[in-house]
Amino acid sequence: MPNHTIIFVDDDFICNLDICEILREADFIVVTTYCASAAIEAIATGGHLSGLVTDIDLGPGVDGFEVARRARAAYPDLPIIYISGTAAARHAFEGVADSTFLSKPCPPQQIVAALNRAIRLEAV
Template sequence: MRILCVDDDDLVLAVTADLLRALDHEVTEAIGGSRAAELIGTDIPFDLLVTDIHMPGGPGGADLAALARSTRPDLPVIYFSGIDSTAPAGIADPVLRKPCRLGELQRAIAGLA
């Protein structure tokens, strides 16, 4: 899969992207919601958005998902949260607690199919 991976913490982003690459996915990294919004606006055909829910100073994960789904309504999304793994109101997509393990991420991706 071609995955857009977004987090406002560069270390967390690097670790998450490495996990996704270990699962043989092609990963584009974006530090923060503003950079991710730029990438969503390009012609890159992402198959999955993996994003932090809470990112100060720019669009958060739910905003990014809405932006991406405005042109691709079927785009799957997996959220990460450092706060808890309970989905905020209105979010039906999977939410994983940061940091997550490789197997947990693999199961979440498999569950999207």
């Protein structure tokens, strides 16, 4: 699999470290962010992105739904994976179209598999 660049955003430092390590082991290039504003800045800096993985509850400021909307505005077909322990019911109403929702805690390999499916489908 060629390296794909993704943005990962989660305000939980330990969760972020663990998942990003597994994503890198799966040959993803990971832009690690810990808040919505840093993720939005990473989206705005351009470059080729293959996906976004975002928690929904990111502390003060905008949430992961808004991060995903901004990512889709810049990259209309960008695969989006939401991860959250609390917002499953909101995904149907606030999530961007054709996104995936994974309930936390989820094994990092489940995120890798979701990204691989989304990116493979996008490449077809």
